[in-house]
Amino acid sequence: MFENQRRTELHDLGEFGLIEHITSYFKNQNKESVFGIGDDAAVLDFGEKYTLVSTDHFIEGIHFDLTFHPLRHLGYKAVAAAVSDICAMNGNPLQILVNIGLSNRFSLEAVEEIYSGIQIACEKYAVDLIGGDTSSSPRGLYLSVTAIGCVDKDKVTYRKGAEANDLLVLTGDIGGAYMGLQILEREKKVFMEHPEMQPDLERHDYIVGRQLRPDARKDVIQILAEKEILPTSMIDVSDGVASEIHHLGKQSGVGFQVFENKLPIDPQTVERAIEFGLNPSIAALNGGEDYELLFTIKQGDYEKIKHHPDMTVIGHATELVGKYNLITESGNSFEIQAQGWQHFQG
Amino acid sequence: MFENQRRTELHDLGEFGLIEHITSYFKNQNKESVFGIGDDAAVLDFGEKYTLVSTDHFIEGIHFDLTFHPLRHLGYKAVAAAVSDICAMNGNPLQILVNIGLSNRFSLEAVEEIYSGIQIACEKYAVDLIGGDTSSSPRGLYLSVTAIGCVDKDKVTYRKGAEANDLLVLTGDIGGAYMGLQILEREKKVFMEHPEMQPDLERHDYIVGRQLRPDARKDVIQILAEKEILPTSMIDVSDGVASEIHHLGKQSGVGFQVFENKLPIDPQTVERAIEFGLNPSIAALNGGEDYELLFTIKQGDYEKIKHHPDMTVIGHATELVGKYNLITESGNSFEIQAQGWQHFQG
Numbered sequence: 001m002f003e004n005q006r007r008t009e010l011h012d013l014g015e016f017g018l019i020e021h022i023t024s025y026f027k028n029q030n031k032e033s034v035f036g037i038g039d040d041a042a043v044l045d046f047g048e049k050y051t052l053v054s055t056d057h058f059i060e061g062i063h064f065d066l067t068f069h070p071l072r073h074l075g076y077k078a079v080a081a082a083v084s085d086i087c088a089m090n091g092n093p094l095q096i097l098v099n100i101g102l103s104n105r106f107s108l109e110a111v112e113e114i115y116s117g118i119q120i121a122c123e124k125y126a127v128d129l130i131g132g133d134t135s136s137s138p139r140g141l142y143l144s145v146t147a148i149g150c151v152d153k154d155k156v157t158y159r160k161g162a163e164a165n166d167l168l169v170l171t172g173d174i175g176g177a178y179m180g181l182q183i184l185e186r187e188k189k190v191f192m193e194h195p196e197m198q199p200d201l202e203r204h205d206y207i208v209g210r211q212l213r214p215d216a217r218k219d220v221i222q223i224l225a226e227k228e229i230l231p232t233s234m235i236d237v238s239d240g241v242a243s244e245i246h247h248l249g250k251q252s253g254v255g256f257q258v259f260e261n262k263l264p265i266d267p268q269t270v271e272r273a274i275e276f277g278l279n280p281s282i283a284a285l286n287g288g289e290d291y292e293l294l295f296t297i298k299q300g301d302y303e304k305i306k307h308h309p310d311m312t313v314i315g316h317a318t319e320l321v322g323k324y325n326l327i328t329e330s331g332n333s334f335e336i337q338a339q340g341w342q343h344f345q346g
Numbered sequence: 347m348f349e350n351q352r353r354t355e356l357h358d359l360g361e362f363g364l365i366e367h368i369t370s371y372f373k374n375q376n377k378e379s380v381f382g383i384g385d386d387a388a389v390l391d392f393g394e395k396y397t398l399v400s401t402d403h404f405i406e407g408i409h410f411d412l413t414f415h416p417l418r419h420l421g422y423k424a425v426a427a428a429v430s431d432i433c434a435m436n437g438n439p440l441q442i443l444v445n446i447g448l449s450n451r452f453s454l455e456a457v458e459e460i461y462s463g464i465q466i467a468c469e470k471y472a473v474d475l476i477g478g479d480t481s482s483s484p485r486g487l488y489l490s491v492t493a494i495g496c497v498d499k500d501k502v503t504y505r506k507g508a509e510a511n512d513l514l515v516l517t518g519d520i521g522g523a524y525m526g527l528q529i530l531e532r533e534k535k536v537f538m539e540h541p542e543m544q545p546d547l548e549r550h551d552y553i554v555g556r557q558l559r560p561d562a563r564k565d566v567i568q569i570l571a572e573k574e575i576l577p578t579s580m581i582d583v584s585d586g587v588a589s590e591i592h593h594l595g596k597q598s599g600v601g602f603q604v605f606e607n608k609l610p611i612d613p614q615t616v617e618r619a620i621e622f623g624l625n626p627s628i629a630a631l632n633g634g635e636d637y638e639l640l641f642t643i644k645q646g647d648y649e650k651i652k653h654h655p656d657m658t659v660i661g662h663a664t665e666l667v668g669k670y671n672l673i674t675e676s677g678n679s680f681e682i683q684a685q686g687w688q689h690f691q692g
Contacts (some may be wrong), residue, residue: 008454042476047393108354130388
């Protein structure tokens with residue numbers, strides 16, 4: 001199978017490169033496996049509807065920092081992120097399984113805090129905790145969450161499917177989770193150097209909340225169903241809008257033109273980006289973990305969403321395959337780079 | 347939800363205690379969730395058949411030791427363990443999802459070894475790799491595997507269902523994986539103290555193989571179907587037969603009587619147990635990770651399996667609820683203690 005004899009560092013491939021390399025060796029054997037790796041969730045055929053399954057993990061020191069992430073919010077966030085993947089297939093989330101590894105620095109009370117957040121999220125999204133594995137770990141905390149859902153067979157929405165001239169729609173606002181993280185890391189640094197100082201978070205409640213306790217847009221899936229809109233392609237914003245635009249474009253075989261002045265960015269996000277010396281649009285495009293939905297619709301559906309306060313048309317698909325451009329207010333065009341989260345960077 | 351203010355150590359509860367404590371706060375909300383936590387896999391209703399889902403994790407330093415566990419075997423074992431859970435519900439495994447966290451001591455070539463083992467297991471069990479999450483970890487390797495399968499609604503086999511006088515059947519032999527681990531740990535210790543010495547593993551190939559590269563008994567599920575045997579209860583042997591007997595008994599509301607001279611133990615297991623000063627029967631009952639199946643059948647089905655070389659009737663269910671006894675050759679009776687794997691022990 002693998003005949004490479006030298007040592008290749010993982011950060012030379014990056015996460016997407018690794019996944020592509022490994023999965024090229026696997027072929028599906030069962031007719032029930034409709035779609036495997038390469039979208040927000042796998043699509044399985046066990047009956048009248050399609051079953052959707054997705055899994056994510058959260059490792060202390062990589063995905064979260066417990067010096068500022070309350071355990072309850074962490075449990076909530078892990079469920080929200082998993083549920084978001086099911087929503088991104090236009091699906092209805094129904095169940096989750098949670099694996100937890102805990103070092104002996106965690107007491108029962110700490111574990112209860114995590115599960116308390118998991119329970120709040122289960123109630124919020126109406127999903128059932130149906131399984132999991134629990135054990136100690138030599139160091140730190142890790143969570144692995146699998147989400148399951150279902151979708152009518154004619155309603156499943158993949159990353160592929162966008163066609164030229166389809167409108168590109170984004171829910172909510174973006175960049176907040178990323179700027180919230182910058183604030184939390186700055187306050188942590190201040191606290192480490194000056195333990196007598198209180199962290200200054202109140203002014204940043206919105207963006208800090210976006211980072212610590214994001215929500216999955218299950219509500220948007222319900223709105224789309226009510227308005228009888230079937231997106232032509234869809235993805236959730238976990239790695240950043242820029243990266244997600246590349247995914248939709250690559251899998252659909254289209255390009256995208258995005259208008260900078262249409263990007264929905266909260267004033268707190270804009271202010272903090274400027275304070276940190278960042279271009280707010282770049283922060284918004286590249287910041288991850290907003291868990292908003294990015295999707296394309298036919299132009300004929302525009303009327304159904306144009307007045308919705310939580311959905312913004314930010315651009316459209318083009319025939320220029322592989323070209324992803326940001327058009328500034330002055331009319332200049334810049335290529336949108338997919339940075340994503342590079343977990344393997346050295 | 348949780349109102350306990352003091353610090354309770356996890357090892358005071360143990361894994362089963364923790365799971366019971368936490369899950370008592372969760373209630374299922376969706377009709378599709380037929381059965382949640384408390385069996386080898388969850389049972390979901392998405393159509394004509396039931397969907398089965400189970401998840402396990404494998405943490406370096408807790409579940410495996412890379413100084414003697416080849417990465418390829420580790421990948422294989424992780425899949426086998428997950429598939430085994432689906433088999434234990436009388437199900438047909440179909441898909442897996444794999445999350446991997448890797449510290450930077452792992453190269454691409456090391457990751458390829460893991461996935462090579464995963465691929466061999468996928469082919470062996472005819473399951474498809476349909477998803478997963480990959481990232482770095484601050485230390486060590488961890489794997490989290492979710493398995494999915496299906497079963498006819500009238501064939502699903504729970505841990506509950508055994509009735510008094512049902513026969514208790516075990517596949518293959520037991521205790522080998524545990525004694526294999528003792529050998530591997532002894533040779534590791536010798537190697538650490540005398541690096542010039544070669545490990546002495548050849549004489550122990552069977553039991554070392556049972557530890558490093560166990561197999562799920564998908565073949566047994568097929569045999570049961572061919573022989574038209576529907577077990578009344580079933581579990582896989584991951585924590586040790588003694589512990590699994592307690593699970594079947596507790597959930598079915600029966601007792602069990604097990605005959606020591608019926609326990610299927612390989613001669614290598616017996617020899618090594620004696621060498622280590624252990625009672626072979628105790629090692630066989632308490633050693634985990636054999637991934638055999640333990641199930642009960644109606645007495646009327648006895649004729650169908652009595653000549654099968656891979657199935658052994660080791661005892662029967664009784665009306666003495668909660669009484670689990672081992673009957674020795676001399677006719678003495680001992681209580682079977684459920685030790686299980688106590689991952690949280692200090």
